[in-house]
Amino acid sequence: MENFSFLLQTSYKIRKSIIEMLAEAGSGHLGGSLGLADIFTCLYFSELKHNPNNPSWEERDRLILSIGHVAPVLYATLAYAGYFDTKELLSLRKINSRLQGHPGKDKGLPGIEISSGSLGQGLSIATGLALGLKSNQNPARVFCICGDGELQEGSIWEAAMAAAHYKLDNLICIVDRNGVQIDGTTSEVMEIEPLTLKWAAFGWYVSTTNGNNIADILNTFDETRNILSKPKVIIASTSMGKGVKSIENDYRWHGKAPSKEQALQFLKELEHGYLHY
Amino acid sequence: MATYTIKQIVPTRLGFSKGLHAVAKQYPQVVGIGSDITNSVGMDGIAAHFPDRFYSLGIAEQNAITVAAGLALTGKIPFVASYATFIVMRTLDQLRVSVCYNNLPVKIGGAHAGISVGPDGATHQALEDIAALRSLPNMIILSPADATQTEKAVWAAVEQTNNPVYIRYGREAMPDFTNEHEEFIIGKSKILTEGKDCVIYATGHLVWEALEAYEILKQQNIYCTVLNIYSIKPIDIPSIIQTAKICQCAVTAEEHQIMGGMGSAVVEVLATHYPIPTEMVGMNDCFGESGQPLELMRKYHMDRMAIVEAVKKAIQRK
Numbered sequence: 001m002e003n004f005s006f007l008l009q010t011s012y013k014i015r016k017s018i019i020e021m022l023a024e025a026g027s028g029h030l031g032g033s034l035g036l037a038d039i040f041t042c043l044y045f046s047e048l049k050h051n052p053n054n055p056s057w058e059e060r061d062r063l064i065l066s067i068g069h070v071a072p073v074l075y076a077t078l079a080y081a082g083y084f085d086t087k088e089l090l091s092l093r094k095i096n097s098r099l100q101g102h103p104g105k106d107k108g109l110p111g112i113e114i115s116s117g118s119l120g121q122g123l124s125i126a127t128g129l130a131l132g133l134k135s136n137q138n139p140a141r142v143f144c145i146c147g148d149g150e151l152q153e154g155s156i157w158e159a160a161m162a163a164a165h166y167k168l169d170n171l172i173c174i175v176d177r178n179g180v181q182i183d184g185t186t187s188e189v190m191e192i193e194p195l196t197l198k199w200a201a202f203g204w205y206v207s208t209t210n211g212n213n214i215a216d217i218l219n220t221f222d223e224t225r226n227i228l229s230k231p232k233v234i235i236a237s238t239s240m241g242k243g244v245k246s247i248e249n250d251y252r253w254h255g256k257a258p259s260k261e262q263a264l265q266f267l268k269e270l271e272h273g274y275l276h277y
Numbered sequence: 278m279a280t281y282t283i284k285q286i287v288p289t290r291l292g293f294s295k296g297l298h299a300v301a302k303q304y305p306q307v308v309g310i311g312s313d314i315t316n317s318v319g320m321d322g323i324a325a326h327f328p329d330r331f332y333s334l335g336i337a338e339q340n341a342i343t344v345a346a347g348l349a350l351t352g353k354i355p356f357v358a359s360y361a362t363f364i365v366m367r368t369l370d371q372l373r374v375s376v377c378y379n380n381l382p383v384k385i386g387g388a389h390a391g392i393s394v395g396p397d398g399a400t401h402q403a404l405e406d407i408a409a410l411r412s413l414p415n416m417i418i419l420s421p422a423d424a425t426q427t428e429k430a431v432w433a434a435v436e437q438t439n440n441p442v443y444i445r446y447g448r449e450a451m452p453d454f455t456n457e458h459e460e461f462i463i464g465k466s467k468i469l470t471e472g473k474d475c476v477i478y479a480t481g482h483l484v485w486e487a488l489e490a491y492e493i494l495k496q497q498n499i500y501c502t503v504l505n506i507y508s509i510k511p512i513d514i515p516s517i518i519q520t521a522k523i524c525q526c527a528v529t530a531e532e533h534q535i536m537g538g539m540g541s542a543v544v545e546v547l548a549t550h551y552p553i554p555t556e557m558v559g560m561n562d563c564f565g566e567s568g569q570p571l572e573l574m575r576k577y578h579m580d581r582m583a584i585v586e587a588v589k590k591a592i593q594r595k
């Protein structure tokens with residue numbers, strides 16, 4: 001389990017950076033970013049075929065972040081994966097920064113596949129990518145990260161229909177099922193269940209996982225890898241704010257950044273959780 | 278003797294279909310995306326001849342535009358076409374964020390544009406598409422005057438490797454009159470007639486109407502310059518200024534809302550470089566209705582007689 005402890009340590013470092021970046025920026029989306037740290041760690045340090053020294057390598061697996069507002073988890077992960085210096089993380093959301101509030105490809109940050117931030121578009125981008133890669137006989141896969149609240153956008157289901165129609169088994173959608181969105185729980189705001197049945201009805205291979213458990217996530221990747229002729233969706237249960245006990249599952253932390261004092265407290269909680277894992 | 282002669286009467290969408298077939302032959306990376314109305318919007322040019330490079334995505338325009346953006350990321354040059362109303366206005370956020378912000382070479386065919394789509398009525402008459410797209414950074418807007426130019430616009434769109442390009446064309450059979458050997462260059466325009474009394478800046482179907490207006494006015498000893506503004510964004514600033522200086526008054530003419538269309542683009546140039554009295558022919562802040570194309574163009578003052586009147590008004594204001 002040497003790999004496991006390395007991944008655990010990496011996700012800890014990513015979370016730590018997320019808290020520090022957001023405190024420095026004074027704004028941003030803390031809860032969702034923390035909740036996705038384990039999935040991003042497993043993707044960039046285990047599952048994805050990629051090369052930080054050659055971000056435009058043709059055969060790299062592509063990651064499309066449909067929920068652009070959790071950019072901090074993407075930035076921190078890319079930095080620790082070696083795409084750029086971790087020092088740059090503190091420029092998040094500042095003027096002339098390559099780390100835009102939502103990913104901006106035009107700013108030239110290595111590892112960013114697409115500018116995103118308007119919800120409901122990433123799965124269509126991923127579908128187009130997957131179609132194009134297949135047509136080019138490129139073996140690369142496309143991973144698309146969607147939010148659960150985002151599934152309320154109708155265009156997601158247009159893309160879901162098309163991806164199944166074209167049997168895009170090189171496409172994997174990961175749904176961040178944290179059960180909350182800005183206004184409250186997804187079931188209060190707009191019910192999206194039964195989620196598994198919906199995706200299955202659209203022709204997708206559906207898998208569920210504990211998105212805050214590294215072993216579970218890796219197992220699910222293993223399970224879905226060899227499914228053919230269908231796009232795959234992984235419904236990953238996560239806790240918003242995961243790692244900082246006092247804010248876990250509190251939707252009020254969806255779109256908020258900690259003050260510098262709060263950040264110190266959160267970092268302590270985070271370290272405590274990591275040491276007592 | 279008319280200055281320009283009609284080679285044939287054909288819809289501009291035939292030029293799109295022909296152009297698309299030709300570019301698909303030359304460029305293997307050109308792919309087509311269908312939104313159900315493949316043949317009527319001219320996508321048959323690729324669908325029929327290159328079925329493995331044509332993706333039918335059904336009646337789902339938002340997905341179609343964004344899938345095109347994804348395909349562009351893999352080196353493809355995707356063409357998407359549908360009714361101009363739906364492929365532009367329904368997908369405006371997708372065009373803004375996924376296509377324009379990422380500056381991807383997605384090529385959009387805005388078919389059945391203008392009031393001349395006729396009997397279908399207001400829902401299907403795109404009269405706001407130019408205004409919607411003009412404000413999007415990186416977007417190039419082409420509005421060819423006839424089928425010959427539409428075919429050339431398709432080539433220009435493909436050869437413009439870096440940007441999204443919108444090509445606006447119509448359904449109704451209209452005079453095909455431009456010279457097939459003429460160049461079609463993004464950011465340029467074409468002087469069709471030369472006169473010193475008034476300059477008419479026209480685009481799309483109204484270029485022919487402007488030429489007809491030129492003939493009518495000539496009988497009354499009024500001589501107009503007619504400029505075919507086939508590239509609305511970028512627009513040919515030097516030619517606009519040069520003709521304005523010669524004529525000292527102007528008319529803009531388009532099958533589109535006056536607000537935000539080609540005329541607005543011209544007036545922006547004039548206001549900042551060389552202000553002259555200008556009259557604007559176009560849809561005047563209202564929706565269309567069912568009717569025959571020419572009846573509608575007459576009723577809503579977007580025909581040759583509307584241009585003639587506007588020219589006289591502009592000259593009086595000199």
Ligand SMILES: [Mg+2]
Nearest residue numbers: 148149180181
């Ligand atoms: Mg959520």
